[in-house]
Amino acid sequence: MQLNHAQRELTVKVVYYGPGLSGKTTNLQMIHARTAAEGRGKLLTVETHDDRTLFFDLLPVFFHTKGGYTVKVKLFTVPGQVIHNATRRVQNADAVAFIADSRRSAGQENNSYWNNLQDNMRENGLNAAQVPIVIQFNKRDLPDTKTDAELEETRARGKEPVIGAVAIRGEGVLETLFAVLQLAYRKMDEQAGLTRNLGLSEAEFLKLVFARMDVDGTQVRDWLAAGGGPR
Amino acid sequence: MSDGGDNGRPEPRDSRGERPESVLQRRLTLADMLDVGTFNELVKGFADLYKLGIQVFDEKGNRLAYIKVGNGDFCGYVFSFPEGQRCCTQTVARVKGGPLATTQNARAPQSAAGTKLHGMITVPCFTGLRYLVLPILWEGDVLGRVVFGPFTPEEMGELPTSLTDLTPGIDLAMAQSYLSKIRRAPESTIVKVLLHFAQLLETLVAAGQKTYLTSQVHIEATLESNRDLEAQNRRLEQMNVQLKDMDRLKSSFLATVSHELRTPLTSIIGYSEMLAEGLVGSLNQEQTEYVRTIMDKGDTLLKLISSILDVTQIEAGKVRLTFEPVTVGDLIASAITSVRPQAQKKGLTIDMKLPGRKVEARADREKLRQVMVNLLSNAVKFTPKGGWVQVLVTEVKFQPEIDADGWRFVVQDSGVGIPADQLEKIFQSFYQVDNSSTREFGGAGLGLAIVKSYVEGHGGVVRVQSELGQGSRFEVILPVSPPPPRAVISPPLSEAPPSPPERF
Secondary structure: OEEEOOOOEEEEEEEEEEOOOOOHHHHHHHHHHHEOHHHEOOOEEEEEOOOOOEEEEEEEEEEEOOOOOEEEEEEEEEEHHHHHHHHHHOOOOOEEEEEEEOEHHHHHHHHHHHHHHHHHHHHOOOOOOOOOEEEEEEOOOOOOEOOHHHHHHHHHHOOOOEEEOEHHHOEOHHHHHHHHHHHHHHHHHHHHOHHHHHOOOHHHHHHHHHHOEOOOOOHHHHHHHHOOOOO | OEEOOOOOOOOOOOOOOOOOOOHHHOOOOHHHHOOHHHHHHHHHHHHHHHOOOEEEEEOOOOEEEEEOOOOHHHHHHHHOOHHHHHHHHHHHHHHHHOOOOOOOOOEOOOOOOOOOOOOOEEEEOOOOOEEEEEEEEEOOEEEEEEEEEEEEEOOOOOOOHHHHHHOOOOOHHHHHHHHOOOOEEOHHHHHHHHHHHHHHHHHHHHHHHHHHHHHHHHHHHHHHHHHHHHHHHHHHHHHHHHHHHHHHHHHHHHHHHHHHHHHHHHHHHHHHHHHHOOOOOOOOHHHHHHHHHHHHHHHHHHHHHHHHHHHHHHHOOOOOOOOEEEEHHHHHHHHHHHHHHHHHHHOOEEEEEOOOOOOEEEEOHHHHHHHHHHHHHHHHHOOOOOOEEEEEEOOOEEEOOOOEEEEEEEEEEOOOOOOHHHOOOOOOOOOOOOOOOOOOOOOOOOHHHHHHHHHHHOOOEEEEEEEOOOEEEEEEEEEOOOOOOOOOOOOOOOOOOOOOOOOO
């Protein structure tokens, strides 16, 4: 995160990471579609074609706090194959959404990308334990998908929140964003005292992020109303 | 994370050193995203089409585009009066740098109901003309502003009396005629034109942002890889220096140790010889046998130490070759003589085939003899009982391998052979195909390293062919007259074995 008191600006960086074709870009496209134009920038794809291909999507979402701060949430997708280069670009991610493919056949690939993520964070001087991660199990509608019980097992194996999703239909997308931003906020609050210094509480932060998003029919609406979040 | 404070730059969090701020962490300016030249052309076309002056400023007030249409004469005339100049300057400052809010004389524009104004404001000029100002918003930031005008509002009739009050002596008729050159239109129309312009600008900025980010990120990635490679190069260079140091140390250690070993060994052999020859009293048969064994083993040890010294001298670059005319056949015969006892012990036959015409060549006699002895003793050593060793010398003729006239010396055996993957390594010092502690064949692994160095010192090459279990064939190709000796014979050790070609 970058906190600039002079410009009264807080920039939050969230990285969507996972195996190729697991639905990272789809997540961003859905967030883009559900956010009013005043609250987001364009969904941008940066792509270079040569021997060291770089490819990522970038979607900025922003809002203004009562205290006069502009909060920019930059959502990146980072394709696994260039993680080495790309994590350097996005190395100071405040949180990571790990988009996994729910199909049993994808288990091995999920694992290898997961390990890769941990390795690369370590290589870039990041303590994996300090960067919160949320796991999204995407493509819950496809055959061969893991059962809810199996998802429950994955959840039990770690501390990361696990969210089922069908990103292509928008299911679970905002829930994942909510979860990842909630953890990002907690980490930033711990580091920079957002509540104290910016007068920005967790509830307020999340409320403002989602104020310009269409949360109808999602759990986010209930979480915002009642406070709380995913497990 | 960084608590930016005054400049907002992130602190480097990488222990490998500071890395410049990424374009992704920086707030882009309008000038980053627009090609100012092309943009000016577009603005000019737009201004001409709508007969309207257009100015575009970035957030710091720098003007990126400025196209005047029609108002030059009028504004110039008003500006020529002192009070007119003062008021004009004020209006321009308000338009260019004033708040993008309906304060300080600005108001909301008149527009058709339901028009989304995106923060547009109207700033009236004291002459009765008007400006429209629109913030350029991008991802929640104000990147600059577009100023349209001045234009004459449709409803404006005569010039306001405030103008005559402020600028006494103004010729209203002349001012009025100048005014007619300025676009007259309803404010709501100009609002629409400005909104249209804003759409165009947004498209341009979006395309520009993408291009800019792509190219910048690409440059950053390339620089990053470059930094990585440089760091890696530095590490490799350091390692290389270390390795060379170690190699030098090793050679010097070997030279010292060998020398220190040889001196007492000579005494051991000398005294044993005296004992064996009965110079200090006669020995019985058993004692003589024991002393001869001491002498034999001492000789073996001395040979080994001499080889080590040879190699260390080669490695230290201290070997010089002195070429003289030699008769190859004689030299080979002498070399065979020195290995014949071992061959006889194992029941090996040694055949020699010499060409019809004697081969006379220039060579370093001692070194060449050693090449032959080394190859022959290898052949004898690695050939099991009852096998054969063949020595062949060819006539002098052109040898493509060395691109000169030369001759070949071939030692072939029916021995154990060499595995194909080891063929490249056998010429390295201390290399043994069987490196286990229980290996069957003795030796220090120096013979072939010396052969290679000496042959190359003669401007020749050495080749090997072998089939495991079938035997080996070493072929030395030497020029008739070798090139003048190089000061340094390159040591075989420092020559890294070529890595196998990459498959993909």
